[in-house]
Amino acid sequence: MSPQDQPERDCVIAGGGPAGMVLGYLLAGAGLKVTVLEKHADFLRDFRGDTVHPSTVTLLGELGLREKFLQLPLTRLPTLDAVVEGQRITMADFRTLRAPDNFLVLAPQWDFLNFLAREAAAFPTFELLMNTEAGGLIMEQDQVRGVRVETPDGGREIRATLTVAADGRASVLRSAAGLVPDEFGVPIDVLWFNLPKPPSPPPVTLGYISSRGMVLTLDRGDRYQSGMAIQKGGLDELRAAGLGALRERLTRAAPVLQPVVGTLQDWEQVKLLSVQINRLRRWYRPGFMAIGDAAHAMSPVFGVGVNFAIQDAVALFNAISGDLAAGTAPVEKLAAVQRRREMPVKVMQLIQRNGHKAISRAATGRRFAPRWVVAVIRIASPLLRRFTARFIGVGIRPEHVKPAAAGSRRSRRRQPGGRSLT
Known part of the structure; x- marks a missing residue:
């Protein structure tokens, strides 16, 4: 490989959403050179996924960001209540979870992303390029070597050991990698x-x-x-x-x-x-990985999209950060991330698809469930709300930042005046 073909970054991430920003923060915190690309000039777009589940609050605590995050303008919900056929039912009681992360948070996504961007900017190896859109992949001998981008000043290339598509359900990089998701009908x-x-x-x-x-x-x-x-x-x-x-x-x-x-x-x-449920059969290829909606678009049912995307980011960081530090991105490690994350995604998508059937009945003027089902839900609510709190709030396979990965941090955080914090 000639000097001009050497990767300039350890990782380049297309998409400044929750998955991309969390992965960028984690990698930069480990001293890795990471660039996040966001095609818009800011994060201010309405009606994005704003539900932050207890599992994500726990992750923020593991990164030392919990208390700062909870100072943002947000709403804490100890329970999820719904009015079903005229009867108020507590669907999930997060107070039954282990304290202190026993509540669900509603936070405008732009506030959450701006918060992550500010915190990540304290790491000298973190780079966030706004108004920069990923346009295609740099391919060499069936290996992804980086990404071509369009900026207000023109096009350029960013070479990287690993390229990550976190650019959503209409992912440009997923298509460029030749990966096509299976679509599941949504009514x-x-x-x-x-x-x-x-x-x-x-x-x-x-x-x-x-x-x-x-x-x-x-x-x-x-x-x-x-x-x-x-x-x-x-x-x-x-x-x-x-x-x-x-x-x-x-x-x-x-x-x-x-x-x-x-x-x-x-x-x-x-x-x-436009509600979608889809999933890639293969999330990766040499030098490339898709995560979040780029790998598996989730329905709004249970509001899990943001949290599943962040879980993907943590799983990828845990698996690959040590190898990236050594200048490699073994394809078997990428495959292992898919195997780990695919099961929770499949289970949740199956439940969401069944939930759509009930919602579709309500949307077309029919009872969403027989009267006896509603009666059973109401009677069993004290027991069900504990299960649903854990299923929704914590998830099937919650991810945690591995101590070994977190302990590999080689960078220093900058103080506001430019001085580094050890």
Whole structure:
């Protein structure tokens, strides 16, 4: 390999979302030269995954970031309550988890990403390039050697030992690597919009589901980040019926919103989330790895997307950081990461797909479940809420930063004045 072909970075990551930023932070904290590419000029985009589960709060604690994170503008939820066919049910009680991480957090994703960017910038080997879009892979003898990028100043190449696609469900690098996900049919889409809280709001409620529809009401302090499930591809029909029909559907499903639905005055206030579930059969090739939505798009059911993406990042860091320090990225280590993470993904996606069937029934005016099922859920709720708290909040195979990997940190954190912290 000629000198000009030598990798300039240990790792280059396409995508400044939760997976990319956490992986970048971890690698830079281990003294590795890492570049994160974010195609936008900032992180400020609405209706992104904002649910941070207890497992992620625990990970932040392992990195010494927990208390700083909890100072951000966020909402802590000790339980997840839903109104099912007119009956309030506690679906998950996170207070049954081990303290101190026994709550779920709703935090605007742009605040979370800006926080991670500030913390990672303290490591001298961390680089975040905004307004920089990954356009293709550098390939040499079937080995990925880096990425071609487009910046406001033109194109350039960034060579790296490992290239990571964390650029979401429409991943450019995944396609460039010749990896095509298997798509699993989804019968629903979700409309997202903001609504002010009504006067005298009810207790914090995840959502309302019945034969009149399904509406989400995520508490944002002074407002609800709201969603409504519709049939897949049903937006055009709904738009043709007019905003009045949308407001009527909302108040039928969630009567508590009747005083505030009038604030929806324009379709520009309504964003469509085209719900997808897909998964790569192979997440890697020599010199390349896909993680997060680039490897497996998750449904919004249970709000696990952010947390699964972060778990992927931690698993990859644990497996590969020592090898990257030695200038290699063994393909068998990448394969091992897929094997470790694939089982939790498959289980969750299967449950989500079954959940879509119930949601689809509600979205089309049918009971989402027989009356006896709702009665059993309500009666068994005290027991079920402990199980669901662990299943949703901690997960099937939670990842932790390995002491050996964390102990390999070779860099020094900069103080604000430029001095390093040992």
